[in-house]
Amino acid sequence: MTDQVQEAAGNGWQSEKFIKNLAKRKRAERRFRLTGLLAILTALTLLGILLFSIVSKGHSAFIQTTITLDITFAESVIDPNGNRDAAELRGANYAKLVQDALREKFPDVKGRRDLRKLFSLISNDADSALREMVENDPDLIGKTVPVALVAGDDVDMLKKGYIDRSLAEDDRRVKDQELAWLDVLEAEGDIETRFNSGFFTNGDSREPEKAGIAGAMVGSFYTLIVTMLISFPIGVMTAIYLEEFATKNKLTDLIEVNINNLAAVPSIVFGLLGLAIFLNFAHLPRSAPIVGGLTLALMTLPTIIIAARAAIRAVPDSIRQAALGLGASNQQAAFHHILPLSMPGILTGTIIGLSQALGETAPLLMIGMVAFIADIPGGFSDPATVMPVQIFLWADSPERAFVEKTSGAIMVLLGFLIIMNAFAIVLRKKFERRW
Amino acid sequence: MNSGHIVKSFDEELEEVRNTIVEMGGLAETQLEAAVRSLTERNTELALKTIEGDKAVDELELAIDNMSIRLLALRNPVADDLRLVISALKIASLLERVADYAANISKRVIALNTAPTIAPISSIPRMGEMVRRMIDDTLKAYTNGDSDLAYDVWKRDQDVDQLYNSMFRELLTFMMEDPRSITSCTHLIFMAKNIERIGDHMTNIAEIIIYQVTGEMPKEPRPKGDKTSVTMIDNETP
Amino acid sequence: MLTQAEANVENGPDTGNGVIISTRDVNVYYGDNHALQGVSLDINKHQVTSLIGPSGCGKSTYLRCLNRMNDTVDSCRVTGEILLDGVDIYGPSVDEVLLRARVGMVFQKPNPFPKSIYDNVAYGPRIHGLADNKDDLDEMVLTSLEKAGLIKEVQDRLHSSGTGLSGGQQQRLCIARALAVRPDIILMDEPCSALDPIATAKVEELIDELKENYTIIIVTHSMQQAARISQRTAFFHLGEIVETGDTEKLFTSPSDKRTQGYITGRFG
Numbered sequence: 001m002t003d004q005v006q007e008a009a010g011n012g013w014q015s016e017k018f019i020k021n022l023a024k025r026k027r028a029e030r031r032f033r034l035t036g037l038l039a040i041l042t043a044l045t046l047l048g049i050l051l052f053s054i055v056s057k058g059h060s061a062f063i064q065t066t067i068t069l070d071i072t073f074a075e076s077v078i079d080p081n082g083n084r085d086a087a088e089l090r091g092a093n094y095a096k097l098v099q100d101a102l103r104e105k106f107p108d109v110k111g112r113r114d115l116r117k118l119f120s121l122i123s124n125d126a127d128s129a130l131r132e133m134v135e136n137d138p139d140l141i142g143k144t145v146p147v148a149l150v151a152g153d154d155v156d157m158l159k160k161g162y163i164d165r166s167l168a169e170d171d172r173r174v175k176d177q178e179l180a181w182l183d184v185l186e187a188e189g190d191i192e193t194r195f196n197s198g199f200f201t202n203g204d205s206r207e208p209e210k211a212g213i214a215g216a217m218v219g220s221f222y223t224l225i226v227t228m229l230i231s232f233p234i235g236v237m238t239a240i241y242l243e244e245f246a247t248k249n250k251l252t253d254l255i256e257v258n259i260n261n262l263a264a265v266p267s268i269v270f271g272l273l274g275l276a277i278f279l280n281f282a283h284l285p286r287s288a289p290i291v292g293g294l295t296l297a298l299m300t301l302p303t304i305i306i307a308a309r310a311a312i313r314a315v316p317d318s319i320r321q322a323a324l325g326l327g328a329s330n331q332q333a334a335f336h337h338i339l340p341l342s343m344p345g346i347l348t349g350t351i352i353g354l355s356q357a358l359g360e361t362a363p364l365l366m367i368g369m370v371a372f373i374a375d376i377p378g379g380f381s382d383p384a385t386v387m388p389v390q391i392f393l394w395a396d397s398p399e400r401a402f403v404e405k406t407s408g409a410i411m412v413l414l415g416f417l418i419i420m421n422a423f424a425i426v427l428r429k430k431f432e433r434r435w
Numbered sequence: 436m437n438s439g440h441i442v443k444s445f446d447e448e449l450e451e452v453r454n455t456i457v458e459m460g461g462l463a464e465t466q467l468e469a470a471v472r473s474l475t476e477r478n479t480e481l482a483l484k485t486i487e488g489d490k491a492v493d494e495l496e497l498a499i500d501n502m503s504i505r506l507l508a509l510r511n512p513v514a515d516d517l518r519l520v521i522s523a524l525k526i527a528s529l530l531e532r533v534a535d536y537a538a539n540i541s542k543r544v545i546a547l548n549t550a551p552t553i554a555p556i557s558s559i560p561r562m563g564e565m566v567r568r569m570i571d572d573t574l575k576a577y578t579n580g581d582s583d584l585a586y587d588v589w590k591r592d593q594d595v596d597q598l599y600n601s602m603f604r605e606l607l608t609f610m611m612e613d614p615r616s617i618t619s620c621t622h623l624i625f626m627a628k629n630i631e632r633i634g635d636h637m638t639n640i641a642e643i644i645i646y647q648v649t650g651e652m653p654k655e656p657r658p659k660g661d662k663t664s665v666t667m668i669d670n671e672t673p
Numbered sequence: 674m675l676t677q678a679e680a681n682v683e684n685g686p687d688t689g690n691g692v693i694i695s696t697r698d699v700n701v702y703y704g705d706n707h708a709l710q711g712v713s714l715d716i717n718k719h720q721v722t723s724l725i726g727p728s729g730c731g732k733s734t735y736l737r738c739l740n741r742m743n744d745t746v747d748s749c750r751v752t753g754e755i756l757l758d759g760v761d762i763y764g765p766s767v768d769e770v771l772l773r774a775r776v777g778m779v780f781q782k783p784n785p786f787p788k789s790i791y792d793n794v795a796y797g798p799r800i801h802g803l804a805d806n807k808d809d810l811d812e813m814v815l816t817s818l819e820k821a822g823l824i825k826e827v828q829d830r831l832h833s834s835g836t837g838l839s840g841g842q843q844q845r846l847c848i849a850r851a852l853a854v855r856p857d858i859i860l861m862d863e864p865c866s867a868l869d870p871i872a873t874a875k876v877e878e879l880i881d882e883l884k885e886n887y888t889i890i891i892v893t894h895s896m897q898q899a900a901r902i903s904q905r906t907a908f909f910h911l912g913e914i915v916e917t918g919d920t921e922k923l924f925t926s927p928s929d930k931r932t933q934g935y936i937t938g939r940f941g
Contacts, residue, residue, distance in 0.1 A: 247747045248747050249747075316784070318780060318782055318784035319784060319786060319787075320745075321742065321745075321778075321780060321784065322780065322784045322785075322786065322847070322850075323786075323796075324742065324745060324773065325740070325742065325773060325777065325778035325779075325780070325851070326773065326774070326777070326796060326797040326800070326850065326851065326854055327770050327771065327772075327773040327774035327797065327800065327801060327854060328770070328796075328800050329770050332800055336796075336800075337786060341787065439939065440937065440938050440939050441938050441939065441940070442938060445938065511897060512937070513896065513900070513924045513925075513936050513937055514924060514925065514926065514927050514932075514933045514936050514937050515926075515933055515937060516937045517924075517925060518925070518926065649926075650925065650926025650927075650928075651926065
């Protein structure tokens with residue numbers, strides 16, 4: 001006994017060697033923690049830079065510049081025959097009303113070129129807003145009303161500060177003459193900025209001030225519906241069959257390996273597959289959400305199958321045995337117990353798979369969903385585009401004003417992804433079970 | 436015996452019980468031997484010492500009781516372990532009785548020593564030696580777990596009984612011939628009875644050993660040789 | 674193998690209660706692993722039979738043969754004869770789903786469904802269509818809970834979750850759940866290994882009461898438990914039955930050296 005104590009003092013846990021070793025271990029641990037912290041900080045910084053650059057560029061997409069003009073709804077222009085015929089009202093030259101109002105505001109401006117410049121202050125889409133006003137309220141005809149009209153994209157850019165007044169005139173998109181007019185309007189308080197609701201309600205357009213993401217959002221919605229309707233039931237049934245019913249043999253092993261491989265196949269390959277099967281073979285409509293949805297379903301299936309299998313496997317065997325031990329058939333055990341218990345996990349996996357599909361571009365490029373489509377799609381077979389493709393299209397457009405649109409659309413897309421993922425987390429937290 | 440228990444301290448405790456039994460048996464044997472010797476040597480001092488020695492045996496019995504209870508409570512012994520512990524309890528109490536008989540013989544020796552020697556004493560040592568060998572063999576059987584030897588001891592009790600019978604008759608005749616010797620002879624009869632009882636206890640212990648080793652009691656009826664309870668001297672019967 | 678089978682038949686059960694399950698020369702293979710080797714054993718009606726032996730000796734495998742739970746393991750193959758009331762349960766006329774209703778099972782870890790106490794017990798009658806109406810089902814649930822000695826503890830909260838009960842209560846709930854499908858035989862696979870001593874005592878008391886109406890076969894690692902609750906004990910070792918006999922005899926004077934070594938803690 002005493003020998004051991006002495007030994008411990010000399011050679012054991014109080015010896016110099018031991019203390020040195022301990023200090024070394026502690027140093028190593030501190031180093032490791034520091035490295036980890038550094039990694040996290042780096043990741044957060046990069047993410048922060050990304051978000052900052054998107055938000056700082058994109059926030060202005062939600063704001064729009066308007067110019068208020070006194071519009072005279074002259075009967076001679078809108079309804080020369082005076083019979084208030086709806087077709088006639090729709091076909092009238094509302095652009096002339098805007099032009100007249102501008103001429104009145106700046107009577108000095110003469111000459112075709114100058115006039116055209118003057119008219120370009122206002123978006124050439126302004127006439128449709130006036131038309132809408134008249135159709136809603138024909139009594140406006142003959143009256144003079146101040147109307148806030150959407151400004152042209154150059155004015156918008158200038159107002160948002162993207163065009164530098166101090167540059168030489170030749171390097172500037174907005175010339176001195178236009179600046180002078182704008183200053184007059186500004187001085188009279190006619191130029192305002194307001195929330196750009198059109199961004200969420202309009203379809204795509206060649207005119208930046210008119211372009212919105214509603215078409216892409218609806219397209220994404222239809223596409224995802226198709227994706228979910230196809231991939232969720234197939235994925236879940238596949239997972240249940242493989243986990244609960246299939247005998248484990250070479251064939252099921254092969255299937256399992258292939259499913260895992262499919263999850264890693266580049267998405268563009270699925271696009272090619274979709275092109276070959278759905279368009280060239282099945283002759284489904286090009287650019288339609290149904291084809292996009294089917295293609296994305298192919299891509300999402302492995303993700304859902306893998307997630308569902310993991311969720312099913314996480315259900316303890318004891319539950320399965322309890323059910324079987326009571327005389328439940330395999331199918332009863334699977335559908336009464338295993339599936340309900342694994343549903344939160346399956347849903348989480350599905351949502352993550354769908355949000356992946358929501359952000360997917362490449363396969364959709366292959367099946368023609370990259371076309372310019374100004375109309376908001378009304379069904380599964382209408383030509384449509386989706387949000388990430390819209391972002392891709394806008395990012396490709398030359399106008400300065402599309403830069404903010406691109407970032408704005410990215411923000412909207414990120415918002416949807418965050419909402420979907422948050423939903424997945426809530427589901428998981430809510431139904432998480434301890435066995 | 437099997438190899439040892441996985442829990443070694445259990446083995447040690449069982450071994451301790453076994454050793455204590457053997458020690459106690461050895462002590463009892465010595466007590467008997469000393470008691471008989473004190474008779475043949477008319478050694479009152481040795482007899483006193485023997486009486487005194489009984490305490491040590493009592494203490495050992497107590498120790499075995501305590502160890503057994505502890506084992507039962509803490510180790511939950513089963514099968515042969517259980518049999519060993521239960522046997523130890525029983526054997527200890529029997530050995531304690533054996534030592535008591537030895538002490539009783541010594542007491543009678545002290546009484547006898549106050550009277551003149553009488554002739555029939557000589558058969559007591561013979562009986563004593565016979566029973567002492569039984570004790571010895573019982574202990575050997577116990578130590579080695581030898582049920583055959585135990586069975587042998589078990590059968591040998593008959594011889595003791597026969598010797599006792601003849602001695603009983605001899606003493607009765609002696610008393611009838613010489614009424615002055617009645618006191619001494621009565622003491623001698625009791626001594627012989629004590630020794631015979633010790634032999635009976637050895638039979639019991641042998642049975643216990645057989646049970647402990649094989650898990651079964653001897654099937655045949657116990658051999659009985661003691662006929663003194665029905666013995667009458669011829670000339671008394673009408 | 675044959676000699677062993679004969680030996681077991683020879684020191685077979687006292688026929689006072691009659692044999693309900695009779696197994697002859699049962700072999701179980703998991704792939705190449707010969708897990709049970711020629712096991713022959715008779716189980717008496719309305720008695721508790723305990724199966725003891727070191728881990729991996731095949732006692733659980735044997736238990737799972739009796740209600741064909743081994744069928745759920747793909748690589749498992751069973752040969753030999755297992756007669757339940759004279760009918761081979763691996764025969765073509767026996768459906769394993771109905772067999773499992775007749776031969777209930779209670780598992781090592783309490784495994785109530787994460788549903789209400791009521792639904793746990795009602796599940797069996799529901800899938801087998803035992804109850805004609807709601808009142809019938811209520812009656813069945815309450816009777817089963819009462820038989821399992823749980824009714825007093827849970828009657829106020831029949832509709833709260835079964836997983837909210839204590840471990841011992843959960844295990845008795847599982848027993849109630851098994852009783853609800855009216856089995857003849859209840860298999861218990863180490864039912865007390867996850868329970869504290871008091872909960873264990875309650876389950877043991879329950880088993881003792883249940884043997885009046887049910888035949889119980891219990892696998893246990895606790896030799897004391899086997900000794901306390903069973904009338905007969907079978908000792909398994911390395912996939913074979915080494916010794917079968919009355920529990921009392923087996924625990925006081927086993928006839929096989931291996932049994933003795935195992936129950937006294939000399940090997941394992």
